[in-house]
Amino acid sequence: MNIENSGPLATYACIRNCWYMIGASADFPAGKLTGHVVTGKPVVAWRTKQGTVVAYDDRCAHKRFPLSKGRLMDDGTLECAYHGLRYDMTGKCVMIPSHPTGPISPQAVVRPFPIIEQDGIVWLWPGDVAAAETRRPPRLPEVGSDEWCTEIIGPMDVPANYILLIENLLDITHFYPLHDGNIGDIANSRIPVELEEGEVDGNRYAMTIRKVSNYAQPPYLVDWFHYDTVDRHHTHCMMSPGITRVVMRNAPAGELRDDGEERHYPGRLDANSNERGYVLVHAHTPVDAHRHYWWVLINVPAQHMSKGDPTKQTAKRIAEMFPTVIAEDHFALEQQQKMFDYPDDGYQEVFLKPDIAIRRARAIFHDLLREEEQGLARSQAAE
Ligand code: FES
Ligand SMILES: [Fe+2]
Numbered sequence: 001m002n003i004e005n006s007g008p009l010a011t012y013a014c015i016r017n018c019w020y021m022i023g024a025s026a027d028f029p030a031g032k033l034t035g036h037v038v039t040g041k042p043v044v045a046w047r048t049k050q051g052t053v054v055a056y057d058d059r060c061a062h063k064r065f066p067l068s069k070g071r072l073m074d075d076g077t078l079e080c081a082y083h084g085l086r087y088d089m090t091g092k093c094v095m096i097p098s099h100p101t102g103p104i105s106p107q108a109v110v111r112p113f114p115i116i117e118q119d120g121i122v123w124l125w126p127g128d129v130a131a132a133e134t135r136r137p138p139r140l141p142e143v144g145s146d147e148w149c150t151e152i153i154g155p156m157d158v159p160a161n162y163i164l165l166i167e168n169l170l171d172i173t174h175f176y177p178l179h180d181g182n183i184g185d186i187a188n189s190r191i192p193v194e195l196e197e198g199e200v201d202g203n204r205y206a207m208t209i210r211k212v213s214n215y216a217q218p219p220y221l222v223d224w225f226h227y228d229t230v231d232r233h234h235t236h237c238m239m240s241p242g243i244t245r246v247v248m249r250n251a252p253a254g255e256l257r258d259d260g261e262e263r264h265y266p267g268r269l270d271a272n273s274n275e276r277g278y279v280l281v282h283a284h285t286p287v288d289a290h291r292h293y294w295w296v297l298i299n300v301p302a303q304h305m306s307k308g309d310p311t312k313q314t315a316k317r318i319a320e321m322f323p324t325v326i327a328e329d330h331f332a333l334e335q336q337q338k339m340f341d342y343p344d345d346g347y348q349e350v351f352l353k354p355d356i357a358i359r360r361a362r363a364i365f366h367d368l369l370r371e372e373e374q375g376l377a378r379s380q381a382a383e
Contacts, residue, residue: 013161013289013365013369014039014040014241014286014288014289015039015127015241015286015368016126016128016372017125017127017131017132017134017135017368017371017375018125018126018135018203018241019116019123019124019125019136019137019240019242020038020123020124020126020242020283020285020286021122021242021243021285022034022036022043022045022055022122022123022124022285023121023122023155024122024152024295025117025120025121025122025144026120028045028046028047028053028122029047030047030049030051031046031047031049031072032046033045033069033070033071033078034046035058035066035068035069036124037288038124038286039126039127039286039288040288040289041057041126042058042059042066043055043058043113043124043126044056044057044058044066044068044078045115045122045124046072048076048089052115053115053117054089054112054115055113055115055124056087056111057091057111057113059110060082061085061107061108061109062082062083062085062108063082063083065081065082065083067080067110069081073086076088076089077095083097083098084096084098085097085108087109087110091109091110091111091112092109093105093109096108113125114129114132116137118137119137119139119140119141119143120143121137121140121143121283123137127372128375134202135202135203136201136203137240137243138201138240138242138243138245138266139266140243140245140281142279142281142299143299146302147271147301148271148279148299148315149299149300149302149304149315149316150297150315151297151315151316151319152295152296152297152298153295153296153298153319153322153323153326154283154293154294154296155285155293155294155295156293156294156295156326156330157287157291158291158292158294158330158333158334159290159291159334160290160333160334160336160337161286161290162292162294163361163365164333164336164337165282165294165333166238166241166244166284166361167361168329168332169238169244169282170208170236170357170361171208171354171355171357172184172188172208172234173188173189173354174189175188176189178328178329178332179325181218181219182218182220182324182325183220184218187212187215187216188215188218189354191210191211191212191215191234192210193209193210193353193354194208194209194210194211195208195357195360196209196264196265197360198263200239200265200266203240204240204364204367204368205237205238205239205240206237206238206357206361206364207235207237207238207264207267207357208235208236208237208356208357209233209234209235209264210232210234210235211232211234212231212232213231213253214230214253215229215230216228217230217250220321220325222307223307223308223317223321224276224278224307224308224321225250225276225277225307225314226276227250227252227276229252229253230250230252230256231253231254232248232249232250233247233249233259234246234247234248234249235264235267236357237264237265238361239266241284241365241368242283242284243281243283243284244281244282244284245266245280245281246279246281246282247267247269247277247278247279247280248269248277248278248280249269249270249275249277250275250277251273251274251275252274255274256275257270257275267279269301271301271303271304276304276314277300278299278314279299279300280296280298280299281295281299282296282297283297290337294326296322296326298318298319298322299315300314300315300318308321
């Protein structure tokens with residue numbers, strides 16, 4: 001696709017053929033039913049006694065009562081709270097209380113969703129089941145590792161299409177004025193942007209790279225990472241439509257590890273050098289085209305303590321202070337989305353130089369949407 005034609009924003013849509021986070025592993029203790037909505041589809045999910053997480057359509061096949069409001073029985077079946085139909089782990093109805101001896105219609109089934117649990121995260125695939133094998137959730141080795149302290153903020157309920165958050169993360173020239181005085185300043189907005197693209201595990205990615213020398217750190221970054229003036233390496237990578245990974249490496253001027261010509265995906269922080277920084281994983285799961293859930297998984301080497309409170313691990317200190325930054329972004333996304341409710345009526349968006357990754361992310365979204373539409377057309381033609 002010609003990137004010049006990759007706008008306007010696909011704020012009317014969300015990608016279904018993608019693995020999305022529905023929670024951390026700890027959010028799924030055995031036997032607890034949870035209800036979710038992912039890309040407009042209602043989902044009930046739980047961890048079985050055997051330890052695996054399963055998910056299927058949250059609408060009972062009888063009269064659409066939400067199964068997440070039902071209960072799990074001792075034999076592992078899920079009982080609907082309305083008329084008591086019971087389903088096994090595959091979504092097949094195995095018991096109907098009002099006619100216990102009669103045959104059960106083969107239509108009494110609810111559609112299961114593919115689930116993968118990996119790196120301490122539960123991922124759900126809301127799209128075409130046959131296509132689920134073509135992609136894997138991006139690997140996030142720091143999350144839940146003993147060598148890292150991981151703090152999770154969220155999920156936050158954001159009334160905006162999730163591509164607005166992805167664009168916010170790929171274009172951090174909004175650090176001035178939106179985050180001026182906490183994590184950003186005008187100097188940050190002027191750092192040149194490089195772009196890297198590729199494909200890993202079936203997921204096309206777009207990544208920005210910002211390198212700067214002798215940079216005077218804004219107040220929050222001094223509090224977290226100690227150094228007042230740094231050489232800095234900062235990447236933002238949309239690893240898939242479900243995940244954006246941010247890696248920041250800071251070191252005193254002249255001491256930053258030289259990465260030469262190496263590729264930056266997925267970006268690593270060396271815990272055993274004088275580098276300080278973080279790996280922030282932003283998970284953005286669309287509820288529908290106008291709303292998403294947002295998690296921030298803050299990962300910092302476990303031995304790093306903050307300067308602002310030397311008794312606290314840096315990840316914990318960031319988790320305390322970051323909600324101020326999140327509130328600013330949340331405000332911006334909500335305001336933007338409201339403006340999409342007006343017809344374009346001659347309105348035209350201006351692209352600036354640092355928007356390069358936004359253009360590529362949009363092109364990837366358009367390609368994925370087109371691919372889904374063609375898949376749908378193929379399955380309709382086959383019917
Ligand atoms: S709606 Fe679930 S049993 Fe009737
Ligand atoms: Fe921001």
